[in-house]
Amino acid sequence: MNDSSRPQPSSLPRTGSVNLERPVPFLDLKRSHSPLRDRIVAALAAVCDSGAFVLGPEVERLEQTLAEYCQVPHAIACSSGSEALLLALMALGVGPGDEVIVPSFTFFATAGAVTRLGATPVFADIDPKTFNISPPDVARLIHRTTKVILPVHLFGQAADMGPILALGQRFNIAVVEDAAQTIGAEYQGRRVGSLGCIGCFSFYPTKNLGAMGDAGMLTASSAETAEKLRLLRVHGMHPRYYHSHVGINARMDAFQAAVLNVKFELLESWTAERSRLADTYHGLFHEFGLDGVIGLPSASPQGRHVWNQFVIRVRDGRRDALRRHLLERKVGSEIYYPLGLHEQECFRRLGYAPTDLPETFAAAREVLALPIFPGLTVDEQYVVVARIAEFYQSAQSRNQVAAPVFLSRSAHRVSSSLPD
Numbered sequence: 001m002n003d004s005s006r007p008q009p010s011s012l013p014r015t016g017s018v019n020l021e022r023p024v025p026f027l028d029l030k031r032s033h034s035p036l037r038d039r040i041v042a043a044l045a046a047v048c049d050s051g052a053f054v055l056g057p058e059v060e061r062l063e064q065t066l067a068e069y070c071q072v073p074h075a076i077a078c079s080s081g082s083e084a085l086l087l088a089l090m091a092l093g094v095g096p097g098d099e100v101i102v103p104s105f106t107f108f109a110t111a112g113a114v115t116r117l118g119a120t121p122v123f124a125d126i127d128p129k130t131f132n133i134s135p136p137d138v139a140r141l142i143h144r145t146t147k148v149i150l151p152v153h154l155f156g157q158a159a160d161m162g163p164i165l166a167l168g169q170r171f172n173i174a175v176v177e178d179a180a181q182t183i184g185a186e187y188q189g190r191r192v193g194s195l196g197c198i199g200c201f202s203f204y205p206t207k208n209l210g211a212m213g214d215a216g217m218l219t220a221s222s223a224e225t226a227e228k229l230r231l232l233r234v235h236g237m238h239p240r241y242y243h244s245h246v247g248i249n250a251r252m253d254a255f256q257a258a259v260l261n262v263k264f265e266l267l268e269s270w271t272a273e274r275s276r277l278a279d280t281y282h283g284l285f286h287e288f289g290l291d292g293v294i295g296l297p298s299a300s301p302q303g304r305h306v307w308n309q310f311v312i313r314v315r316d317g318r319r320d321a322l323r324r325h326l327l328e329r330k331v332g333s334e335i336y337y338p339l340g341l342h343e344q345e346c347f348r349r350l351g352y353a354p355t356d357l358p359e360t361f362a363a364a365r366e367v368l369a370l371p372i373f374p375g376l377t378v379d380e381q382y383v384v385v386a387r388i389a390e391f392y393q394s395a396q397s398r399n400q401v402a403a404p405v406f407l408s409r410s411a412h413r414v415s416s417s418l419p420d
Contacts, residue, residue: 026332031375081202
């Protein structure tokens with residue numbers, strides 16, 4: 001995203017009067033589901049009538065659709081994004097004595113899958129602009145016991161995969177993509193999930209393409225890898241009741257596949273809407289004069305950002321106070337993530353100090369995710385940013401923030417419309 005593509009203050013769509021007292025949810029899945037309700041119900045009824053409840057035609061259809069969408073020859077449906085990660089590492093033979101390089105700033109499942117197999121997660125720091133894993137830090141951490149590099153494409157944006165793939169090739173280390181939050185994102189013209197040897201996706205309901213329960217997917221370019229993943233998701237069984245590997249039960253059920261097949265048809269339009277919402281936020285923060293105070297997310301020119309989250313950075317130790325301010329005014333927000341994984345109690349045995357990963361440490365204390373989902377209105381976005389402006393205006397009046405933060409037009413609008 002460049003400045004010229006962002007909505008300018010005069011071009012921001014707005015009704016004549018915005019009710020600044022209205023609550024704004026962090027997420028409202030009903031808005032995207034409601035127009036599809038009849039089709040989803042019909043698809044679920046068809047599964048009921050078919051009697052094929054686990055794997056089966058709906059799952060196979062989804063696998064074919066997503067293989068084409070992700071630009072890979074093979075897609076393997078599974079029960080969740082967490083199990084996708086586990087299956088990927090199992091297929092690569094990860095086990096005790098192995099190390100897997102992962103970002104510390106991510107959801108627990110990334111490192112949890114490593115630990116479940118008896119291997120050791122090695123935590124890397126992040127790029128402070130993208131929140132994605134830092135390739136120079138990955139290079140620093142490579143060791144003779146490194147089995148896999150596991151970058152996470154966080155918040156909807158692909159990690160800087162070029163240097164990571166080069167490291168994998170140089171040292172003969174497999175690269176697995178955690179693409180749980182980024183279906184449809186691209187890096188240098190290639191879809192996530194097609195870059196490493198295996199891609200892992202989540203269809204948890206909050207994702208850009210979400211099921212109505214848990215579901216996941218793996219992608220692979222190698223037919224041999226795909227076949228092993230299919231085997232491992234059904235207890236390593238083939239033919240029936242004959243087991244060549246110790247696998248797990250990680251099959252996708254047909255109900256989730258049916259929902260995803262219906263919703264997939266709107267994925268691209270929802271992604272375009274998320275991009276417009278992100279542009280609108282940038283325009284509003286500029287209009288309110290907050291773009292120099294709040295750290296705003298940016299899209300790398302190397303790829304396509306799909307905006308699973310819109311995550312700002314709140315400086316000067318004021319993040320938690322701002323979140324309380326928003327909560328009191330019924331504006332939703334979330335913290336992704338309040339601790340780096342290297343700070344979590346279950347990983348203390350690995351011996352990391354909190355500040356060993358300084359960018360992760362700082363991000364965990366500054367990030368705040370704002371509402372961004374299909375159906376969110378511009379008026380609601382205006383309320384979100386106006387409430388943030390109110391917080392800084394109040395802080396400034398108490399001499400807690402030194403710099404002026406408002407354009408006069410926006411400041412007048414806020415001060416005349418919001419209670420003290």
